[in-house]
Amino acid sequence: MTTTVRVLLADDEHLIRGALAALLSLEDDLVVVAEAATGPEALAMARAHAPDVAVLDLQMPGADGVRVATSLRAELPDCKVLIVTSHGRPGHLKRALAAGVRGFVPKTVSAQRLAELIRTVHAGNRYVDPELAADAISAGDSPLTAREAEVLEHAADGAPVAEIAERAALAEGTVRNYLSSAASKLGAENRHAAVRLARERGWV
Amino acid sequence: MTTTVRVLLADDEHLIRGALAALLSLEDDLVVVAEAATGPEALAMARAHAPDVAVLDLQMPGADGVRVATSLRAELPDCKVLIVTSHGRPGHLKRALAAGVRGFVPKTVSAQRLAELIRTVHAGNRYVDPELAADAISAGDSPLTAREAEVLEHAADGAPVAEIAERAALAEGTVRNYLSSAASKLGAENRHAAVRLARERGWV
DNA sequence: GGCCGGGTCTGACATTTGTCATGTCCGGTG
């Protein structure tokens, strides 16, 4: 006997969401009970419909997939989360697993494969795309301390040191110091290249 | 009588491409004759199948949608190009239209709507998403001169001025000058913020 | 207790970067 899996679909791209819903509906044992285009909407839909599996896009307006997953973990522990992503960065995978996500795959997989994976996570198993996992392992853990990461985030939009110092409530010299040490840890020439690298690795 | 429209589908995300192909096949007058996951692959497929309409993702490995469109324009003038994009930036729309693209829409449209648009461009009409068009108009033309844009691109990865100067074969002072004027034209505090803004607007 | 080691924080100094004044070389205009 096959049990029916109730699925929540969240992706800001209507084209993909609709297409996906249609394809998944072709599977006899899967039924899409709700769709959402934003993070908050996904949460609301999940509360209303209590799906078995939530398929979440990593990047959505409002709150990203991992944040939604964290909230779901608290409110609906029985709802398994499967994250799909366009261009996965190593750090995101780590954050996702820490948030209790059961599956993590790139959008380059086929719909057929996705359907299988929905069943996999629903059965209580985990699945992480091997290539993304390899990236995450080779990238390793962030070498940055808490303050370094915080300051680097504030520097992400190219703000001058004075502004960062004000936002972080630190002396300018201190900010320069953290940025410098962060850059050297990442092997970057300056803080801007450091921001770029940290982003690539998903460390900010 | 309805003529049959032969469609080429190019998108690096298998999930979306497959789903889209399935949905478009539901339309009686549309048939997907080829699929591609990269820019070069899209070109090869187009040459092989000579489709009526090419639906191209803006961001693909190898060569982006606009570049593919430019090549198609030269090789298969009868093939209409419709670009779909995740997060459209104003400048891309302008480049796309310059490349002879007939349609430009975000992936937030529904599949039903996309099918209509494929018919629209096939009929020889143009269609540009109103919101993207508004963004492009409000963003206006790039105020940057050729050199300013060139130097700004070299600065994109956070390289120090000395390196940029070498790559551009200019004196360091000159490079600083261009970066400074570019930043002031864009209303940015420094060159790094300028890079970010120029990217957002699609000017680099 | 005394002694690290590491994270946090700071100011002083050297370097890099941004700004400015200046000059040259075009293409268009009266």
Place this chain on the structure above:
DNA sequence: CACCGGACATGACAAATGTCAGACCCGGCC
């Protein structure tokens, strides 16, 4: 032709940034 505006290019100076040595606190370890 003479003139003007604008893109291109440069060096000198002022301002921001990166680097360094050092102080403080805290938790682990002989």
